[in-house]
Every structure is written in C-alpha cells, then in structure tokens.
Amino acid sequence: xxxxxxxxxxxxxxxxxxxxxxxxxxxxxxxxxxxxxxxxxxxxxxxxxxxxxxxxxxxxxxxxxxxxxxxxxxxxxxxxxxxxxxxxxxxxxxxxxxxxxxxxxxxxxxxxxxxxxxxxxxxxxxxxxxxxxxxxxxxxxxxxxxxxxxxxxxxxxxxxxxxxxxxxxxxxxxxxxxxxxxxxxxxxxxxxxxxxxxxxxxxxxxxxxxxxxxxxxxxxxxxxxxxxxxxxxxxxxxxxxxxxxxxxxxxxxxxxxxxxxxxxxxxxxxxxxxxxxxxxxxxxxxxxxxxxxxxxxxxxxxxxxxxxxxxxxxxxxxxxxxxxxxxxxxxxxxxxxxxxxxxxxxxxxxxxxxxxxxxxxxxxxxxxxxxxxxxxxxxxxxxxxxxxxxxxxxxxxxxxxxxxxxxxxxxxxxxxxxxxxxxxxxxxxxxxxxxxxxxxxxxxxxxxxxxxxxxxxxxxxxxxxxxxxxxxxxxxxxxxxxxxxxxxxxxxxxxxxxxxxxxxxxxxxxxxxxxxxxxxxxxxxxxxxxxxxxxxxxxxxxxxxxxxxxxxxxxxxxxxxxxxxxxxxxxxxxxxxxxxxxxxxxxxxxxxxxxxxxxxxxxxxxxxxxxxxxxxxxxxxxxxxxxxxxxxxxxxxxxxxxxxxxxxxxxxxxxxx
Numbered sequence: 001x002x003x004x005x006x007x008x009x010x011x012x013x014x015x016x017x018x019x020x021x022x023x024x025x026x027x028x029x030x031x032x033x034x035x036x037x038x039x040x041x042x043x044x045x046x047x048x049x050x051x052x053x054x055x056x057x058x059x060x061x062x063x064x065x066x067x068x069x070x071x072x073x074x075x076x077x078x079x080x081x082x083x084x085x086x087x088x089x090x091x092x093x094x095x096x097x098x099x100x101x102x103x104x105x106x107x108x109x110x111x112x113x114x115x116x117x118x119x120x121x122x123x124x125x126x127x128x129x130x131x132x133x134x135x136x137x138x139x140x141x142x143x144x145x146x147x148x149x150x151x152x153x154x155x156x157x158x159x160x161x162x163x164x165x166x167x168x169x170x171x172x173x174x175x176x177x178x179x180x181x182x183x184x185x186x187x188x189x190x191x192x193x194x195x196x197x198x199x200x201x202x203x204x205x206x207x208x209x210x211x212x213x214x215x216x217x218x219x220x221x222x223x224x225x226x227x228x229x230x231x232x233x234x235x236x237x238x239x240x241x242x243x244x245x246x247x248x249x250x251x252x253x254x255x256x257x258x259x260x261x262x263x264x265x266x267x268x269x270x271x272x273x274x275x276x277x278x279x280x281x282x283x284x285x286x287x288x289x290x291x292x293x294x295x296x297x298x299x300x301x302x303x304x305x306x307x308x309x310x311x312x313x314x315x316x317x318x319x320x321x322x323x324x325x326x327x328x329x330x331x332x333x334x335x336x337x338x339x340x341x342x343x344x345x346x347x348x349x350x351x352x353x354x355x356x357x358x359x360x361x362x363x364x365x366x367x368x369x370x371x372x373x374x375x376x377x378x379x380x381x382x383x384x385x386x387x388x389x390x391x392x393x394x395x396x397x398x399x400x401x402x403x404x405x406x407x408x409x410x411x412x413x414x415x416x417x418x419x420x421x422x423x424x425x426x427x428x429x430x431x432x433x434x435x436x437x438x439x440x441x442x443x444x445x446x447x448x449x450x451x452x453x454x455x456x457x458x459x460x461x462x463x464x465x466x467x468x469x470x471x472x473x474x475x476x477x478x479x480x481x482x483x484x485x486x487x488x489x490x491x492x493x494x495x496x497x498x499x500x501x502x503x504x505x506x507x508x509x510x511x512x513x514x515x516x517x518x519x520x521x522x523x524x525x526x527x528x529x530x531x532x533x534x535x536x537x538x539x540x541x542x543x544x545x546x547x548x549x550x551x552x553x554x555x556x557x558x559x560x561x562x563x564x565x566x567x568x569x570x571x572x573x574x575x576x577x578x579x580x581x582x583x584x585x586x587x588x589x590x591x592x593x594x595x596x597x598x599x600x601x602x603x604x605x606x607x608x609x610x611x612x613x614x615x616x617x618x619x620x621x622x623x624x625x626x627x628x629x630x631x632x633x634x635x636x637x638x639x640x641x642x643x644x645x646x647x648x649x650x651x652x653x654x655x656x657x
Contacts, residue, residue: 043133043134043195043249043313043314044195044248044249044250044251044287044288044289044312044313044314045134045195045196045197045198045241045248045249045250045251046129046134046196046197046198046250046251046253046309046312046313047198047200047237047238047241047250047251047252047253048099048125048197048198048199048200048253048305048309049199049200049201049202049234049237049252049253049254049255050096050099050199050200050201050202050255050256050257051202051205051227051230051254051255051256051257051282052092052141052142052201052202052203052204052205052206052256052257053203053205053206053207053256053257053258053259053260053270054205054227054230054256054259054260054281054282055256055259055260055262055277055280055281056083056085056256056259056280056281056282057280058223058224058227059072059073059227059231059282060072060073060076060282061224063219063220063221063224064218064219064220066218068219068224068227068228068231069227069228069231070231070235071231071232071234071235071238072231072234072254072282072284074235075238075252075254075284075286076284076286077292077293078286078287078292078293079252079284079285079286079287079290079291079292079293079294080284080285080286080290080291080294080295080296080328080329080335081283081284081294081295081296082283082284082285082296082298082300082328083295083296083297084280084296084297084298084299084300084364085255085280085281085282085283085300085301085302086279086280086281086299086300086301086302086344086346086364087256087257087258087259087278087279087280087281087302087346088104088105088301088302088303088345088346088347089105089111089258089346089347089348089349089350090258090259090270090271090272090273090274090278090279090348090350091112091113091257091258091270091271091348091350092113092142092144092145092257092258093110093112093113093114093116093144093145093149093151094110094111094112094113094116094349095257095258095302096145096151096201096257097110097118097122097150097151098301098302098303099255099257099302099303099305099306100124100125100126100151100199100306101118101122101123101124101125101306101320101418102125102303102304102305102306102307102320102325103303103413103416104301104303104345104347104409104413105347105349106345106347106361106410106413106414106415107413107414107415107416107418108122108416108418108419109415109416109417109418109419110149110150110418110419111347111349111350111353111446112349112350112353112354113144113350114144114149114549114550115353115547115549116149116419117148117149117150117419118149118150118151118153118418118419119150119417119418119419120150120153121416121417121418122150122153122416122418123320124151124153124154125154125197125306125309125310125320126138126153126154126155126197126199127153127154128154128310128315128319128320129154129197129309129310129313129315129319130154130155130156130197131154132313132315132319133195134195134196134197134313135156135190135194135195135196135197136154136155136156136157136196136197136198137155137156137157137158137183137186137187137196137197137198137199138151138152138155138157138158138159138160138198138199138200138201139159139179139180139182139183139186139198139199139200139201140158140159140160140174140179140199140201141160141173141174141175141176141178141179141201141202141203141204142160142173142174142201142203142206143160145160145201146160147160148581148583155199157186159179159182160174173203173204173206174203175204175212176202176203176204176229176230176232176233177233177236179200179201179202179203179233180200180202180233180236180237183198183200183237184237184240186198187240187241187244188244192244192245195313197309197313200237202230202233202234204226204227204229204230205223205226205227205230205260206226207260207269209222209223209225209226210222210226211225211226211228211229212225212229215228215229215232223260223262234254238250238252249287249288249289250287250288251285251286251287251288251289251290251309251312251313252284252285252286252287253283253284253285253286253305253308253309254282254283254284254286255281255282255283255284255302255305256281256282257281257302258270258271258278258279258281259276259277259278259279259280259281260277260278261273261275261277261278262277264277264386265277265387266455266458266459267458267461268461268462268465269461271348271350271351271354272348272350272351272357272360272454272458272461273348273360273371273454273458274346274347274348274360274361274362274371275371275387276369276381276385276386276387279346281302283300283302283305285308285328285329288312289312289332289333290312290329290333291329291332291333291334291335294334294335296335298337298338298341298342299341299342299344299364299365299366300328300342300344301325301344301345303325303345304325304326304327304328305328306320307320307325307327307328308327308328308329311327311329311331312329312333325342326338326342341365341366343363343364343365343405343406343409344363344364344365345361345362345363345406345409345410345413346360346361346362346363346364346371347359347360347361347362348360348361349446351446351454352444352446352451353446354517354518355452355454355457355460355513355516355517355518355519356444356451356452356513356515356516356517356546357451357452357453357454357457357513358373358374358446358447358448358449358451358452358453358454359373359446359447359451360372360373360454361406361410361447362377362406363402363405363406363409364381365402365405367380367381367382367383368380368381368398368402369381369387370399370402370403370406372403372406373453373454373455374449374451374453375392375453376392376399376403377390377392378390378391378392378395378398378399378402379391452513457513460509460513460516460519463502463505463506463509464506464509464518464519464522466502466505467499467502467505467506467522467526468522470495470498470499470502470526471499471502471525471526471529473495473498474495474498474499474529496530499526499529499530500530502526503523503526503527503530506519506522506523506526507523510523515546517543517546517547520539520542520543520546521539521540521543521544521546521547521550521552521553521556523539524536524537524539524540524542524543524553524556524557524560525540525552525553525556527539528540528556528559528560528563531563533559533560533563533564534560534564536556536557536560537557537560537561537564540553540554540556540557540560541557544557549580551577551580551581551584551587554573554574554576554577554580555573555574555577555586555587555590557573558570558571558573558574558577558590559590561573562594567594570594571591571594574587574590574591575591582614583614583615584614585611585614585615585621585624585625585628588607588608588610588611588614589611589628589632591604591607592604592605592607592608592611592632593632595607596632596635596636596639599639599657600656600657601636601639601641601643601644602644602649602654602657603653603654603655603656604632604636604643605636605643605644605646605649606644606649606650606653606654607653608629608632608633608643608646609646609649611625611628611629612625612629612646
C-alpha cells in the first residue's frame with residue numbers, strides 16, 4: 001500500500017552541504033594568475049564576521065545594566081567604528097555578495113535570496129587573497145548562503161547548513177557555536193605562520209528569536225539574547241586566534257548583512273522596505289594597521305568593506321573590479337575623509353521576486369534619504385532618525401536632485417554580467433528550458449508602475465508567516481506519537497482547523513494579487529496538507545511557472561500528483577526536484593519508498609544508494625539516511641525481498657522489471 005500522505009508531504013529536510021570551493025592554489029598557479037605574492041611582512045591574517053539580522057542600535061547597547069555586545073565593543077575600542085554604515089540590500093544573499101565583491105547589487109546582479117546565483121565571472125575578496133597565498137575558509141550559518149549560490153569562489157573550505165523552508169522562506173540555521181567550532185578546527189589545522197582569510201557568518205539573530213538558555217535568562221528581549229550569544233562566540237573565536245599565535249598580525253571586521261524591522265513601519269522582519277531599521281548596520285574594523293579608538297559619522301556602504309580588506313593585506317586595488325567605491329581607510333589605516341559626501345545606493349528587489357510587488361531603490365546623501373517605490377519618500381535623517389515624516393511633498397526640488405543623483409548612481413554601476421544559471425547538463429537544460437525554467441525565475445520589470453505598493457500589502461506577510469508556522473506544527477504533530485487516541489484526534493482537529501483558516505486568508509490575498517508566487521505556492525502547500533490534493537495541484541503548477549527552481553513546490557506537487565493517481569507525473573516532478581537540488585535526501589527517500597510499494601525492489605535499492613551518495617559522510621544527514629535506509633530495507637525484507645548489494649547496481653537507474 002502507498003506510504004501515508006503525511007509521511008510524503010512536506011518533509012522537513014536538513015542539508016549539510018559538503019566542503020566546497022577550490023583547493024589551495026599552488027605557488028606557480030597563484031603567480032601565473034596574480035603576479036608575485038605580497039611580502040611576508042605585509043601579510044596579516046583577516047577575519048570577517050558577518051552577523052545576520054543585526055540592527056546597529058543593538059551593538060554597543062546596554063540592557064538590564066549589562067552590555068549586549070562586550071566582545072564587539074572591545075574590538076571597537078581598539079579600532080574604527082563607522083556609525084552610519086548602511087547595508088546595500090535588506091536581505092542576506094545580495095548583501096553578502098556586495099560585502100565580498102565590493103560592488104552594489106545593481107552591478108553584481110544578485111537581487112534576492114534563492115533566485116540568483118553568483119557566476120564564476122564574479123571577483124570576490126577570497127579569490128584575490130587565495131591567489132596571492134592566503135589560506136581561505138568560509139563558515140556559514142544558514143542555507144541561504146549555501147555554496148550553490150556562488151559565494152564559495154576562492155575558498156578552499158566552505159561549510160554551511162540549512163533547509164529550504166516552506167513557501168520560499170529560507171531560514172534554517174546552524175547555531176553560532178557550531179559555526180565557530182568549524183572555524184577553529186580549520187584554523188587549528190593551518191601552519192602557525194600561514195596568513196589566512198576566514199569569513200564567519202552567524203545567523204542566530206535571525207527570527208525566530210530563541211537564544212540558548214543562559215542568554216535567554218540574562219536578557220528580557222530574546223532578540224538581544226540572540227545578538228549577545230553571537231557576540232560571545234565572536235569573542236571566543238578572536239581570543240582563540242590570539243592565544244594560538246599572540247604575534248600574529250590580525251585584522252578583524254565585524255558587520256551585519258541587514259537589520260530587523262521589529263514592527264517599525266509595519267514590517268516585523270526585513271527584506272521589503274529601505275528604512276533605517278533594516279538598513280543601518282554595525283561596522284567595526286580593528287587590528288593590525290588600523291587606527292585605534294576612532295568613530296566616523298560619515299555615511300558608508302557595505303560595498304566599501306572589500307577594498308580595506310585588500311589594502312590591509314598589502315595588495316593593490318587591482319585585485320578587485322575596476323572603479324571601486326571610495327576607500328573607508330587611508331593606506332595608513334586612518335579614516336578616509338572625502339571632500340564631498342558620497343551618495344550611498346540602496347535597493348530591495350525582494351518585494352518583486354517574492355510577491356510581484358513594486359521594488360525599491362534609494363540613496364542616502366549626507367543627512368537626506370530618498371526612497372523610490374511607487375511613490376517618492378524623502379527623510380531628513382538628522383532631524384527625523386525614525387523616518388516618521390515624509391518630506392517629498394514639501395520639498396520637490398530636493399527630491400528631483402536626489403532622483404537625478406540616484407539615476408547617476410545606477411548608471412555608474414551597470415550590470416557586470418556576473419549572475420549565472422545553476423549548473424545543468426545539456427539534457428537537463430533543454431528539458432527545463434521548455435518549462436521556462438532558466439528565464440522565468442528572475443524576469444520581468446521590478447519597477448513596473450502597475451505593480452502593487454508594498455506599503456499597502458505589508459499586512460499579507462503576517463498571514464503568510466502564520467500559515468508557515470501552522471504547516472510546521474502540522475508536520476511535527478504527524479511525526480510524533482500522541483499520548484493517546486483522543487489526544488491525537490484533538491490535535492488533528494485543531495491542526496486542520498488552523499490550516500482551513502490559513503487557506504481562507506491566503507485565498508483572499510491571492511484574489512487581490514493573483515501574481516504573488518509565494519502566496520500561490522504556500523496556499524498549494526496548505527491545501528495539500530489538508531488532503532485537498534486536487535485543489536493543490538493547479539496552485540502548485542502555477543507557483544512553479546512563477547518560480548521554476550523552487551524544489552519545495554515541486555516536492556509538494558509530486559506528492560499531490562501521487563495522491564491523485566498521477567504516478568508518472570509524480571515521479572517526473574520528483575526527479576526534476578533532484579536534478580535541481582541533488583542534496584536533499586528526502587527526495588530520494590520518496591522515490592525509494594514509492595518503488596518498494598510498487599514492487600520494484602532493485603529500483604528502490606538504486607535510489608537508496610543515490611540517497612547515501614547525496615550527503616556528506618559523518619554528517620547529521622548521513623545518520624538520518626542510515627536510519628531511513630534501515631527502515632526501507634526492513635520493509636523490503638518483510639515483503640520477502642532482500643535489498644540489492646549497492647556495488648551490484650548499475651550506474652544508471654534500472655528500468656522496470
């Protein structure tokens with residue numbers, strides 16, 4: 001008999017991708033690619049720490065009489081603090097692409113999470129340094145920065161972990177102490193005198209806010225507790241490096257990819273608006289060759305972080321793309337003071353790619369900020385730091401000047417052609433192009449005037465978040481044993497009632513904005529969870545037309561096809577999901593389970609072998625795969641069939657018996 005619907009539906013999949021990136025280049029290869037390495041005396045080690053979702057006003061703050069970030073505060077005291085640093089985008093992948101390349105999103109082309117991949121044409125700090133002899137390692141706390149999105153270039157080690165969440169929300173994390181454990185293990189494996197570039201990304205301050213118990217007890221606000229825990233791990237890492245080699249020349253940069261709305265301007269999280277709540281980030285540069293105890297009040301961009309890393313390493317500016325932004329530091333390590341204020345570019349394309357709402361771009365120039373969405377917004381940040389009074393109507397001349405400067409900024413930073421499609425073999429590419437896969441995921445005009453205004457639709461996000469939470473609870477409930485039959489029945493009724501409410505609310509949103517891909521796919525997932533597979537299928541098919549690369553939608557569609565008797569369609573969609581994301585073991589498990597139920601035991605064994613090969617050995621996923629394999633093989637034996645020896649199976653999937 002077929003596997004239960006709840007077992008096939010919306011599996012919680014955890015991915016720990018393998019180490020990625022190029023091996024350390026040989027000295028000859030490095031010389032050929034980049035010329036002579038910097039002299040040993042000018043080769044400090046570099047540590048870049050990026051905190052996810054960390055507002056600038058929480059770093060250096062005190063709560064309940066204690067500092068939230070004592071480790072970062074100590075670095076700030078011995079270095080330079082940029083008090084008005086701004087993220088280039090309020091979303092993780094585009095912001096990190098900017099930090100690591102030194103160019104704005106309008107130039108590098110990565111405009112949202114999940115949809116884009118930075119291609120090999122890009123030039124990252126890690127590449128410039130590794131070519132010249134630095135050992136390079138990246139230790140990342142979230143799936144959204146997985147190596148598949150292209151930031152692994154130039155790193156000899158790249159570790160990440162996470163899960164593609166329901167409804168295009170990507171938020172699974174690896175806690176800060178695990179990320180730092182990995183970084184310390186790698187650093188400890190290096191020769192003591194080897195200069196290194198280490199990038200450490202700590203995802204903890206991202207929602208949901210759930211700090212470890214000790215930090216939860218110390219801070220009333222769990223968001224503060226998450227930031228404090230991440231800060232503790234920053235201090236642990238820096239202390240370990242200094243203890244291991246007290247004489248090492250070390251530069252430490254600490255910043256954040258973006259902040260958090262926390263309800264301001266109607267935005268609970270981040271990714272939509274360009275207000276200071278989500279754009280103002282901490283930025284501290286401390287260590288060898290850097291001025292001490294300096295605070296700069298000039299607006300600066302996260303796009304300006306890469307050049308100082310190159311300069312402090314003793315390399316020239318040609319290591320990065322031409323025409324970099326103005327330097328943050330002078331060659332002597334002091335704060336650079338431009339003759340005129342620099343205009344800082346901002347953008348958010350997530351409203352468009354996630355919801356087909358109007359995108360935003362803007363700039364900060366001196367004390368004034370322009371936000372250009374469906375309408376113009378103008379704020380005086382000195383007089384109105386909370387951006388409560390829109391001055392656009394009262395000062396049209398200033399709006400016109402700033403809009404002219406914004407247009408010039410976009411023109412000065414044209415697309416570099418760095419965004420690449422995911423690697424597919426020719427057969428897969430031909431197949432997926434016929435479905436609109438390659439072009440459809442990022443096409444269209446994010447600034448089309450008839451798109452919905454995000455300020456009018458921002459309330460939709462709370463409805464979506466509630467549906468996501470209810471779906472997660474539904475999954476967990478169906479995987480855990482209930483204490484009794486009556487308890488199971490009560491929980492089942494409550495879960496289904498919550499999903500029915502979610503479905504009604506999501507349908508209302510979709511009626512108002514039929515092109516919203518996230519709501520379309522999420523409603524399809526909710527309907528499938530309710531067992532309404534016939535209703536789920538057209539929604540999921542439409543969601544995949546909007547976002548063909550979303551394997552969660554494809555998994556849910558395969559499940560709905562299977563449950564309505566469209567078995568061949570289900571198998572086709574599941575194999576397409578694997579072609580697009582071969583690291584998700586649950587997809588292989590689905591196929592293995594299907595073929596056991598169909599009596600095709602050799603085929604089932606082939607997919608079990610493929611599942612085992614899809615995950616790194618000794619990872620948490622490998623242990624889970626062993627458990628699943630044991631269960632499925634035990635099911636085969638109960639049916640009177642011994643599982644096939646993996647070594648006896650062909651390279652290609654065997655056909656039907």
